[in-house]
Amino acid sequence: MGRQPCCEKVGLKRGPWTMEEDNKLMNFILNNGIQCWRLVPQLAGLMRCGKSCRLRWINYLRPDLKRGAFTEAEEDMIIELHSRLGNRWSKIAAHFPGRTDNEIKNHWNTRIKKKMKFMGLDPLTHKPLLVEQNDQDSSGESQKLEFQQNVSPDLKEYQIPQNTQLVSGPNHQDKNESCIKNMEMGSSIIESLGNFGLDSFQNWVDNPFLWDGFSNFGDSFP
DNA sequence: AATCAGTTCAACCGCTATGGA
């Protein structure tokens, strides 16, 4: 026997939503509201399960959704909330009107985790990745060594992402915003790393390979 | 131009929480 599925899956459509489906769902909800997600697809004339409709509405169609890249302040707040709440994305999302838990979760997994690792912080515990120093080994030199051993591999992983490159043409506004954001992030990282007092960061700054993302920065402005 | 590798994010899956009978 076992538990019945939330919906009859035979004949139901899966995968990306079409514009027509979006319109049907949006019109139905705006006109009728949401009483029962299980009934929404059949009443709206959709070959989707209620669960899928709910997700589509929450993550994409809701009129109050805020679109666009996360700001530096939002990222900082996500990190702060995550340190207190852990992976409770819906609780975290509740602090960001217009943002979805899925959006925040994705952003955490793809960007913030890397940013934190790069800053020498464990994304899980929010504590420095530095290995505990024993009493007789507390010199600055050994700290630098520990930092390089633990953090440097992530520098390779973190190399300024592809979206820092400025591009022109339609649909590239987000990328240019990302570039500016990454520059801001860079200064924030410098500030954060300043706490470690490490020469290794200067080496990274001086490494032209890692800054390639900015090489054509000037080309993008007339 | 073709291919490969890495990244992003929409969507799905499976589980838990909740509320009503």
Place this chain on the structure above:
DNA sequence: GTCCATAGCGGTTGAACTGAT
């Protein structure tokens, strides 16, 4: 208190996209 249906959540997947070679 138990059972069941539904809503909601978090982890995971995979298609699409982008940049590098």
